[in-house]
Structures are given as structure tokens and as C-alpha cells.
Amino acid sequence: xxATARPRPAASILVIEDEPSVSAFVRAALExxxxxxxxxxxxxxxxxxxxxxxxxxxxxxxxMPGTINGADVHDWIRKxxxxxxxxxILISGDTANSETQSLLASSPTPCLEKPFRVQKLISLVEKTxxxx
Numbered sequence: 001x002x003a004t005a006r007p008r009p010a011a012s013i014l015v016i017e018d019e020p021s022v023s024a025f026v027r028a029a030l031e032x033x034x035x036x037x038x039x040x041x042x043x044x045x046x047x048x049x050x051x052x053x054x055x056x057x058x059x060x061x062x063x064m065p066g067t068i069n070g071a072d073v074h075d076w077i078r079k080x081x082x083x084x085x086x087x088x089i090l091i092s093g094d095t096a097n098s099e100t101q102s103l104l105a106s107s108p109t110p111c112l113e114k115p116f117r118v119q120k121l122i123s124l125v126e127k128t129x130x131x132x
Contacts, residue, residue: 011056012036013129016046016073017091018064022114026059026091029118030125034132043068047076050084057087057129062103062111063094071103089128091116 013035017023020041027037038053040046043064050058050073058077062070070090077084090103093114110124 011054012038013125014038014040014046014049014053014055014058014060016040016043016049016058016060016064016070018042018061022061022091025118026121029121033122033125035125036132042066043070043073046073050077050081055084055087057089057125058084059089059091059125062090062092063097071099074103074107074109087129089124 013030015023015026015030015037017026017039018041023039023041027039030037035056038049038055040049043060043066046058046060047068049055058073060070060073064070070092074088074090077088088109090109090111091114092111110128112121112124
């Protein structure tokens, strides 16, 4: 594994998820493995965190209510934080949606389909962000 894939000790993983149960599940799984987690409950809150924080990686739901969804967050990261482009994991409960399919087809960003198991999440996080 190369050095750029490993999180810095003080860096956190930003989890952008509007469903409280999914957000709590992801946070608990990551914290048990030693990651530090910052949560945002909307795309707007996620962008606010991205503008001011340093993160080892981003996990974002694709479809969220409000004016900013996960596709918008993904696009903002590509334009404004290219250092994070290879450190994004998307999650979705609606991969059959045409907008979601278009995003996934046009990007190498990995996507976990809800519901997912803890081990699948941890495996993808370690592969994408490195171990804590």
C-alpha cells in the first residue's frame, strides 16, 4: 500500500448520511476499528465540513434530501479537493436509479449498496483509505 492511501493519525473519516440508523451503524463499525469519525447529516453539512477540515476519506450517501446530494458532494470534491478524489466511498440504497447509475458509470469511485455488512464496509475502507 502506498503512503498516500494511509490516513494521517489525526485525520478523520467524514460520513455524510441522512439516515440516523445508517450513520450510527457506519460510525460504530469504523470506531471499533480505530478510525475517528465526523458525521454530517446532509450534503450541505458535509460540504461545510469539507471546506474547513482535513479528512483521511469521505463516505457519502448518494441520494439525500435537500439541495445538495451525494452526487453534488462528489462533484464538489473533484473540483475543489482533488486530493480526496481517490478517497471517496459512496453508499446507496437505490442503485437502480438512473442518476445513480450514471454517476457510478462515469466514476471509478466505489459504491456500497445498502444494506451492507460491517466486514464489507471495513474491507472497502481499509482498501480505499488505509488502516488507522
